[in-house]
Amino acid sequence: MKKQVLLCCLLATVMGANAQWKPVGDKIKTKWAEQINPAAVLPEYPRPAMERAEWKNLNGEWAYAIREKGGVEPAAFDGTILVPFAVESSLSGVQKTVGEKNELWYKRTFTVPASWKGKQVMLNFGAVDWKTDVFVNDILIGSHQGGFTPFSFDVTPYLVNKGEQKLVVRVWDPTEKGFQPIGKQTSRPEGIWYTAVTGIWQTVWLEPVAVNHVTAIKAIPDVDKELVDVTVSAAKCCAADYIEVAILDGGKQIATAKGVAGKALRLAVKSPKLWSPENPVLYDMKVSLFSNGKKIDEVSSYTAMRKISTKRDANGIMRMQLNNKDYFQYGPLDQGWWPDGLYTAPTDEALLYDIKKTKDWGFNMIRKHVKVEPARWYYHCDKEGILVWQDMPSGDHGNRWEPHVYNGGTDKNRSNESIANYYQEWKEIMDLCISHPSVVMWVPFNEAWGQFKTEEVIAWTKKYDPSRLVNPASGGNHRACGDVLDLHNYPGPNMFLFDAVRVNVLGEYGGIGLPLEGHLWQQGKNWGYVQFKNSDEVTAEYVKFANELKDMVKRGFSAAVYTQTTDVEGEVNGLMTYDRKVIKINEKAVKEANQSVIRMLE
Numbered sequence: 001m002k003k004q005v006l007l008c009c010l011l012a013t014v015m016g017a018n019a020q021w022k023p024v025g026d027k028i029k030t031k032w033a034e035q036i037n038p039a040a041v042l043p044e045y046p047r048p049a050m051e052r053a054e055w056k057n058l059n060g061e062w063a064y065a066i067r068e069k070g071g072v073e074p075a076a077f078d079g080t081i082l083v084p085f086a087v088e089s090s091l092s093g094v095q096k097t098v099g100e101k102n103e104l105w106y107k108r109t110f111t112v113p114a115s116w117k118g119k120q121v122m123l124n125f126g127a128v129d130w131k132t133d134v135f136v137n138d139i140l141i142g143s144h145q146g147g148f149t150p151f152s153f154d155v156t157p158y159l160v161n162k163g164e165q166k167l168v169v170r171v172w173d174p175t176e177k178g179f180q181p182i183g184k185q186t187s188r189p190e191g192i193w194y195t196a197v198t199g200i201w202q203t204v205w206l207e208p209v210a211v212n213h214v215t216a217i218k219a220i221p222d223v224d225k226e227l228v229d230v231t232v233s234a235a236k237c238c239a240a241d242y243i244e245v246a247i248l249d250g251g252k253q254i255a256t257a258k259g260v261a262g263k264a265l266r267l268a269v270k271s272p273k274l275w276s277p278e279n280p281v282l283y284d285m286k287v288s289l290f291s292n293g294k295k296i297d298e299v300s301s302y303t304a305m306r307k308i309s310t311k312r313d314a315n316g317i318m319r320m321q322l323n324n325k326d327y328f329q330y331g332p333l334d335q336g337w338w339p340d341g342l343y344t345a346p347t348d349e350a351l352l353y354d355i356k357k358t359k360d361w362g363f364n365m366i367r368k369h370v371k372v373e374p375a376r377w378y379y380h381c382d383k384e385g386i387l388v389w390q391d392m393p394s395g396d397h398g399n400r401w402e403p404h405v406y407n408g409g410t411d412k413n414r415s416n417e418s419i420a421n422y423y424q425e426w427k428e429i430m431d432l433c434i435s436h437p438s439v440v441m442w443v444p445f446n447e448a449w450g451q452f453k454t455e456e457v458i459a460w461t462k463k464y465d466p467s468r469l470v471n472p473a474s475g476g477n478h479r480a481c482g483d484v485l486d487l488h489n490y491p492g493p494n495m496f497l498f499d500a501v502r503v504n505v506l507g508e509y510g511g512i513g514l515p516l517e518g519h520l521w522q523q524g525k526n527w528g529y530v531q532f533k534n535s536d537e538v539t540a541e542y543v544k545f546a547n548e549l550k551d552m553v554k555r556g557f558s559a560a561v562y563t564q565t566t567d568v569e570g571e572v573n574g575l576m577t578y579d580r581k582v583i584k585i586n587e588k589a590v591k592e593a594n595q596s597v598i599r600m601l602e
Helices: 002-020 031-035 348-360 375-384 416-433 454-464 535-555 587-601
Strands: 060-068 079-083 102-110 120-125 131-136 139-145 151-154 165-172 204-209 213-222 227-235 241-249 252-259 264-268 283-291 294-303 308-312 318-322 329-334 365-368 387-391 439-443 484-488 503-510 557-563
Touching: 031 348, 120 131, 131 151, 139 151, 213 283, 213 294, 227 241, 227 283, 227 294, 241 264, 252 264, 318 503, 318 557, 329 348, 329 387, 329 587, 348 375, 365 557, 375 416, 387 416, 416 454, 503 535, 535 557, 535 587
Parallel strands: 329 365, 329 557, 365 387, 387 439, 484 503, 503 557
Antiparallel strands: 060 079, 060 102, 102 165, 120 151, 120 204, 131 139, 131 165, 213 227, 227 264, 241 252, 241 283, 283 294, 308 318
């Protein structure tokens, strides 16, 4: 009888814990929201380009509290939050605003598996927006400033001998009240500006490593020389430590090299299979760290043979090339927002879905607009085969924008603190993406939003990664630097400026609006650059624009970006609804139109 009572109590406790979380609010949701298991949220390994066999996911229900900025850890917390969904989101189970005058606190406990004994324990965060302080067993062990990139701490010295370990995270995010990169976030969402995102919004996890261990991998291919340069960073290496990198094709080792950490290792890939959207071939890669001849760390990775460049064609027009062939890049403006998770897709299947639909529609590129995605998103782009233009999330706005004037507008006079933070966050974003073959373009500025010292920023970006193209300011202000002149025009395509020295692209156009009842974030105040009444009208307008664009490809455009993949909050100009439940265009007709544009350079 006593056993039955104990079992019932235990079941009641477990069921109560499972029932505690649920999505909140009355906003629309995706179908994937119903598939979330709070005991196994985003269970996939979060860093496919540097994967270890052993790890422990810390996603799930944590305690949370919102308190006035500047205080100490609360004696009592407000309730539970589902990590890694931002506190403002429905899927967090909270959906509350924090604001610049408050801090968001998280708390949970964790245990270290007994099998990890003798190992260092790394605590990893995919991304937290914006300023993060981390406490382990009441000790402040480290801080990170930046809302879009991963960071890690070695928590081993702060663990108690056995049992539960206490983890507390404190976050402050002033959104547009600060100078930091924020993208489309605002405390007053309307029009093209969306709900603020605060706190943990990507996976948190633990993994065991040796004292000396691999910390980063940078793989840069050289198609012309048939080789890959691989630079491996490692922690706490000794003189006797060395790195070994092996490249495999179908499980068969085809190249290997050894060297010390931090030095570029050159590996030959003879007669390489070239990566492209039509044939996204990936080579597996094993990276090992040896100490005194003994392997003490190994991670799985991958690479690809892909070249992005520019060249003048027979008509004297500068063209973008992929693998030494003229290649028209065509794709949607992808905001990467979700009605239920805001910055965070509900599941990995959902994260992949938008990429697959983009390819279904005949596109070969995505412009990731003033947002950075989790590492798994770039992995999916690599694997599925889609080119990516990576924007720097904008912030610290306030300059004059003159998109129709060459060398017009102003560079903002940002503070030294703002400038230093920009470079820190931009470098971390580039580091996150630098080994992904899908990423072919860096976009440091969008439409003069916070644009500053343009020539210096572009020169720094180009020097830090000379293997990719740099689009200095998508939509202007236009400066004579970088590789690209990028025009924006709504609703239809238009070539109102031309650069004879650089590549010319149409970085935004379209915005064909279609509000669909039952799939709207809000009633009223929904907008697109132009509004239509049904799918047939939207499709006809889309195809008309595509046909207009084809003439401009002949005259000089080498890429185009259509606005946009999905509706987002008050914007109803997506190719599908915000909840991803309705495709708003005739997919066959749009695919045919897109492919006919792309073929203009074949």
